[in-house]
Amino acid sequence: MPHLPDVVLWSVPAFVLLTVVEMVSFRLHPDEEAEGYEAKDAATSVGMGLGSLVFDALWKIPIVAIYAAVYELTPLRVPVLWWTLPLMLLAQDFFYYWSHRGHHVIRVLWACHVVHHSSKKFNLTTALRQPWTTWTVWPFYVPMIALGVHPAAIAFTSGANLVYQFWVHTERIGKLPRPVEFLFNTPSHHRVHHASQGGYLDRNFGGILIIWDRVFGSFVAETERPVYGLTKNIATFNPLRVATHEYAAIARDIRAAGSWSARAGHLFRGPGWRPAATKGAAAGAAQGEARPAVEEPVT
Template sequence: MPNLPDAVLWSVPAFVLLTVIEIVSYRLRPDEDAAGYETKDAATSITMGLGSLGFDLLWKIPIVAIYTALYELTPLRVPVLWWTIPLMLLAQDFFYYWSHRGHHVIRILWACHVVHHSSRKFNLSTALRQPWTTLTVWPFYLPLIACGVHPAALAFCSSVNLVYQFWIHTERIDKLPRPVEFVLNTPSHHRVHHASQGGYLDRNFGGILILWDRLFGSFVPETAPPVFGLTKNITTYNPLRVATHEYAAIAKDVRGAASWGERAGRVFRGPGWRPEPRETATGAATAVTEGTA
């Protein structure tokens, strides 16, 4: 198959240039309504991004082995041609939507993805705040490999998707013309995704296309100004703690759980799930499991 480039590595100079331009724009034209930049926060985001490059190389070893084994087992083959690449990009974006959605509604997966949402700022440096534990992502793309998409082609499509999402992490771009906003993921749509207030939570999961959210009922337009960050924000800039704080919280909750059902719920149900006390006929309090969105 053709040697496909790593779009992320080729785009690093553009990432740096655009981030510098955005920082300068805030200096020259401050916006009191925007979150803007904060030095420690931006440094943490950049450190998380650099760290993710190293950890991703480590995780790729077993992932590539699994993908390659499955690719060799399937009789199907998708050739890498000028007209199949857009179709593979479309398919990858579809499975990205479900991976992204899954990483918001299953707590052990959220422990990976929460890193990207942990900043209370929303700027181009926030796009670089990537997790170090992306070993949880690969199962969502197994259907593509089973259908004959070469692992290298999938890696290329994933890198294009990630590069696209860089520019939508900004408050400097207002809403775009309606046809663009209807089809594509835009800064306006992604600001909603990074917001922490109730009506905006767990919305707008699309990577390149926002059509998936419209189709599967997870779309919300930007109306009220977003409040960025988590529903319970962290107060550290330590990269190791940023990368692992939710795993530590899960471990603490599992240790304090009263039953195996509660332990499973603390790991596999939603990030906000808690067992709810219920009075029994004798007046003793028991716990029932009830999920929260």
């Protein structure tokens, strides 16, 4: 198959330039409502992004082995051509939607993804706040491999999806023309996704396209100003704690659980789930709540 570039690597200079431009824009034109930048928060986000590069390289070893095995077993082959590549991008975006949605409603997956939502700021460095345990993502793309898409094409389309999402992490861009807002994920749609208000939780999972949310009932338009972060925020800038706090909370809940069904629930039910005996004590948590950081604040 033809060589496909590493779009994330090639985009790093643009990431840096756009982040600097956004920082300068807040200096020159402060916004009373926009959160802007906080040095420790931005440094944590950048640190999480750099750490994710290291850990992703480790996770890729077994994941590539599994993908390669599936690819060798399937008799199907999809060539990388000028007209098949857009179809691969469309398919990857579809499976990304379900991966992203799954990582909000299954707690053990949320433990990975919560990292990206842990900042109370919303700016371009937030896009860099990536998890270190992305081994939870690979199963969602196995169908594409089984249909004959080469693993390298999956890597390329996933990188393109990630690069696209960088620019939607900003408060400096308002709503765009209606056709763009209807079809694509935009800063307005993604602000909703990062909000912690009840009406905004578990909404707007799309990567490049927002049409999946419209089709599958998870779309909400931006109306009131979002409040960013978790429903119970963690007061730490320690990258290791940011990366692992929800796994630690799951471990505590499993140790305290009184039955195997409760232990399974803490792993595979929603992040806000509690066993029946303790639901009364957790009545303040909304049913199906997507972003409770159950760990107590740390420093």
